[in-house]
Amino acid sequence: MRIATSSSTAPKASEAIQDIARExxxxxSSPxxxxxxxxxxxxxxAIKRELNVHFPNTYVIGCSSCQGSMTDKGYVxxxxxxxxxxxxxxxxxxxxLCELxxxxxxxxxxxxxxxxxxxSSGRPGELPALITLHATPGYEETILQAIREELGVNIPIIGGSAADDGVSGKWSLMDNARVTSEGIAMAVFFPSARVSYSFHNGYAAIGSSAVATKVDGRTLVELDGKPAFDVYGKWYxxxxxxxxxxxxxxAQSTLFPLGRQTGEIHGMPYYTLSHPATVSPEGGIQMFCNIQEGETVHFMSGTTEMLVSRAGRVVDSANDHDKNTCDPIGGLAIYCAGCMLHVSDSLHSVAANMRxxxxxxxxxxxxxxxxxGQFLGGEIAHGNLMISAVLFHKDEL
Structure with missing residues (x-):
């Protein structure tokens, strides 16, 4: 198993893919x-077309990313x-990929x-070792539940929702055959190397909590029977x-999101985060993920320094998932766009920590x-302000 990466900022897709294909x-030789x-x-x-020219026998899925990306060569x-x-x-x-x-x-x-x-993998009836999931925003919890039901067990998942530069709906997905602004894309892995994973946020609950007493879709309408934004504003x-x-x-809630306890390890709770986005007309909070009525919502806190260092620590956690872990062959990671925007001046440091x-x-x-991603306790979840990582290891299966 061999892994390679490449990036390009060439103005035309044809030039960019030519440079990438060369590297x-x-x-x-044959991805x-x-x-x-x-x-x-x-x-x-154009990206799809050029990739088909240079790599006609390679499965491809693509996803738009907010303002850039990172590889082992740094932030671009x-x-x-x-x-x-x-x-x-x-x-x-x-x-x-399917278009919705x-x-x-x-x-x-x-x-x-x-x-x-x-x-398409040629392994029908077998459980993959890993699934990479990319979907356009809004359907993530439903998709994860469908995967769990279809496979019957929790399989490690690493995924991220398609993004644009300004939350204006200019996101997209692609595969070898099509591009869509509304859809679901997945890649399945049956690798010859072992997989380890980690899914973290690094924020801490700081004492305030309430029950979600009214929810409308992705709008948290009430906490403890009061308008959710009023309660959040008091906590803030x-x-x-x-x-x-x-x-x-x-922007202001990036360091102060809401969290729901997902599980605990060695008596320490861990949380799935929800990032407040906008205030609804009725005084609720519109979120980027679903919160269910009856769930306890915790006020969370983080720091800018944590957002810079946490990506590397999540990779370390994935590397320590099995104490027999060898040096990785390579890996995949997902970093929240909200976190990225908050630490935009330090992205080279984030990339260096991950490297x-x-x-x-x-x-x-x-x-x-x-x-x-999949928490170390086994739960698969969709959240915000999270970091997900997967590593592939030299010790073969």
Whole structure:
């Protein structure tokens, strides 16, 4: 199993993919699978077309990323494309994508995509060692539930929701055949190397909590029977001494999200985070993920320094998942776009921390509008302001 990465900021997709193909081909001759991350300014149709020319026998899935991406070579921002490729003659890989239309059954669509991806790998009836999931925002919990039901067990998942540069709907997904602004894409991995994983946030609950007493879709309407924004605003003031600006909620809440306890390890709770986005007309809070009525919601806190260092620590956690772990062959990571925007001046340091934790092995990391992963306790979840990581190891299965 060999992994290679490459990025380009060339103005035209044809030039960018030509440069990327040249660099990838210096390390691996016939990739089994390619993951492609690109900014909203890119011509996704042209990327798809050029990849098919240069890699006609390679499965491809692609996802738009907010303002850039990271690889083992560092942070690349602006008009850019980054590619992760794996060649594994002793493994098997497959991918599939579906375009969603109004009224489609999301769960059934997710099951179809998963089935097609597994069929394309040539391993029907087998459980993959890993699934990479990318979907356009809004359906993530339904998709994860469909995957769990279809497979019957929790399989490690690393995923991120398609993003653009300004939460304006200019996101997209792609595979070898199509590009869509509403859809679900998956790649399945049956690698010859062992997989380890980690899913973390690094924030801490700081005491305040309430029950979600009214929810409407992704809008948290009431906490303990009171308008959710009023409750959140009180928590924020108590923590910072400042009143929160309703028009600046997304940016100001990055270090103060809401969390729901997902499980605990050695008596220490861990949380799935939800990032407040905007204030609804009725005084609720519109979120980037679902919160269920009756769930306890905790007020969480983090620091800028934590957001810079945490990516490397999450990779370290994945590397320590099995005490017999060897140095990784390579890896995948997902880093929240909200966190990225908050630490935009320190992204080279974030990339450097990840590179050290990856032992300089090739990796790729897009910036997404929602993250999916598997906690060390086994739970699969969709959250915000999260970091997800997967490593592939030299010790073979």
């Amino acid at each position: 990838i081909s210096e390390k691996i 089994s699978l390619m993951l492609v991350y690109y900014t909203e300014t890119q011509d996704a149709e 921002g602006g008009h850019s494309i980054s590619v992760w490729a794996v060649e594994d003659a002793d493994g098997a890989y497959g991918s599939a 239309k109004e009224g489609d059954d999301i769960a059934e669509s997710a099951r179809i995509v998963l089935s097609r991806a597994i069929d 003031f108590n923590a910072t001494g400042n009143a929160i600006d309703p028009d600046g909620l997304f 050290l934790s990856m032992h300089h092995a090739p990796f790729i990391c897009p910036f997404t509008f929602g993250e999916q």
